[in-house]
Amino acid sequence: MALNKRSRLITHGVARSPNRAMLRAVGFGDDDFEKPIVGVANGHSTMNPCNAGIQPLVDRAMDALKSAGAMPQVFGVPTVTDGIGMGTEGMKYSLVSREVIADAIETSVNGQCMDGILVVGGCDKNMPAGAMAMARINVPSIYVYAGTIKPGHWKGQALTIVSPFEAVGAFTAGKLAKEDYDGIERHACPSVGACGGMYTANTMSSSFEALGISLLGSSQMASPDAEKADSAAESAKVLVEAIRRDLKPRDIITRRSIENAIAVVMATGGSTNAVLHYLAIAAAAGVEWTIDDIERMRKRVPVLCDLKPSGRYVATDFHAAGGVPQVLKMLLAHGLLHGDCMTITGRTIGEELERVPAEPRADQDVIRPWSNPMYAQGHLAILKGNLAPEGCVAKITGLKSPVITGPARVFDSEPQCMEAIMAKKIRAGDVVVIRYEGPKGGPGMQEMLAPTSALIGQGLGESVGLITDGRFSGGTWGMVVGHVAPEAQQGGLIALVHEGDSVTIDAHRLLIQLNVDDVEIARRRAAWKAPAPRYTKGLLAKYTKLVSTASRGAITDGP
Numbered sequence: 001m002a003l004n005k006r007s008r009l010i011t012h013g014v015a016r017s018p019n020r021a022m023l024r025a026v027g028f029g030d031d032d033f034e035k036p037i038v039g040v041a042n043g044h045s046t047m048n049p050c051n052a053g054i055q056p057l058v059d060r061a062m063d064a065l066k067s068a069g070a071m072p073q074v075f076g077v078p079t080v081t082d083g084i085g086m087g088t089e090g091m092k093y094s095l096v097s098r099e100v101i102a103d104a105i106e107t108s109v110n111g112q113c114m115d116g117i118l119v120v121g122g123c124d125k126n127m128p129a130g131a132m133a134m135a136r137i138n139v140p141s142i143y144v145y146a147g148t149i150k151p152g153h154w155k156g157q158a159l160t161i162v163s164p165f166e167a168v169g170a171f172t173a174g175k176l177a178k179e180d181y182d183g184i185e186r187h188a189c190p191s192v193g194a195c196g197g198m199y200t201a202n203t204m205s206s207s208f209e210a211l212g213i214s215l216l217g218s219s220q221m222a223s224p225d226a227e228k229a230d231s232a233a234e235s236a237k238v239l240v241e242a243i244r245r246d247l248k249p250r251d252i253i254t255r256r257s258i259e260n261a262i263a264v265v266m267a268t269g270g271s272t273n274a275v276l277h278y279l280a281i282a283a284a285a286g287v288e289w290t291i292d293d294i295e296r297m298r299k300r301v302p303v304l305c306d307l308k309p310s311g312r313y314v315a316t317d318f319h320a321a322g323g324v325p326q327v328l329k330m331l332l333a334h335g336l337l338h339g340d341c342m343t344i345t346g347r348t349i350g351e352e353l354e355r356v357p358a359e360p361r362a363d364q365d366v367i368r369p370w371s372n373p374m375y376a377q378g379h380l381a382i383l384k385g386n387l388a389p390e391g392c393v394a395k396i397t398g399l400k401s402p403v404i405t406g407p408a409r410v411f412d413s414e415p416q417c418m419e420a421i422m423a424k425k426i427r428a429g430d431v432v433v434i435r436y437e438g439p440k441g442g443p444g445m446q447e448m449l450a451p452t453s454a455l456i457g458q459g460l461g462e463s464v465g466l467i468t469d470g471r472f473s474g475g476t477w478g479m480v481v482g483h484v485a486p487e488a489q490q491g492g493l494i495a496l497v498h499e500g501d502s503v504t505i506d507a508h509r510l511l512i513q514l515n516v517d518d519v520e521i522a523r524r525r526a527a528w529k530a531p532a533p534r535y536t537k538g539l540l541a542k543y544t545k546l547v548s549t550a551s552r553g554a555i556t557d558g559p
Contacts, residue, residue: 169457310398438487
């Protein structure tokens, strides 16, 4: 096997004999110094179902790497679980963990001069972090997704992690019995695996098939199922072949392949977080990509899949119906996929899709036929206006009318807002504004699943708007607008909204507007003063100093 020069620097020559001696201590024999060293980034954690099933996948991948002639070396990476951290101070670390994981992988691979990387992760930030690290390091790499959770069930209702959050609002509003409230909580998560709708983890894993850095058909497999471990082993074999070919991430992650990825995000009704993460992945790969490209793609791509949070089905249903390969083939057949983009297998995405039919099977309705999409255009709209001149992200499907003008109900943090919702102080027609939760202000752009789910549980999902410089969970739906930029902490207009001001969200006109005259806005701006940072020591303080605006992906290594 042809070796990458990085390993030769470690393992060959008299001057490098101390390096060889140390490697012998971890199991290297004479023949092993001729093999490529492959790092296996292991995101296993017993703290959360998303990552609790990873170790068996790592074990299978390690065995397959050895059988294929590589010398695998495993190292751990941290993870933060959004579903557990949601609504707590721990949630501030969620987006921050994306940067920490990417940095950890870069440190391990570059610090040990490895020849390739196999990344295994499960929770939301694991995927973009792994892709960012791959693009930065640019040695042959593959992503192995830990897999989705299986749906829970209670009284004939299919459950996901969002179900307990919505149950809180419904129970508070007197619409749900205590027996059902408890039953939903106890049955929502029946197995290991990531949250089961087209939420952020499944959105990013799906898009990685289109991007070309994961195996086709692998993203929606259930974590406990045997096919998931088989896929991990196959991924290892493919990676070793990519090392032989010297096929690197920046050969795969291009502007055109990112367009393929975003096309899948739109077609499957994926998470708003994909906007933020693909800005960051593109930056890591040196690819020109802006928030306006998202809107360009939205106008071209229909929503083809009836998936939660706003639809009916979960990831395992999607997989059984043909999954991402079926959607990709439909996009390809209708000119919305670049079939010539390279994948980690060494074949183009078009070649990989040769045996997939152009239309979905008639015995399922998870994936709609091209002639009858869920929506004619994508669901992630980029709104602009005086409240967000840099742009913000709205999820506009699943609503009767994505337009509202109403009085602002202003909160300087998520907990303040949640108190008001639980006290039933929010009324139909209100526009809730949650600010100082942006990349710097939060810090870390907390996800607003708790307040949005509570509003839905109280029956206000269609009639209350919500605007924030923070983020939303992939499980959020409703009249919600996030990633408002510039954020409040940096003097964005969202900082100057007063209680009762008229605010407009109009997805038809792609508009987000504070209806206050310029003279009054100037008066408020002159009186405004940035709050002191919430953290002055430790990781969150470092992040606050480094992080970019959300419109650039909330990255920490940019100019």
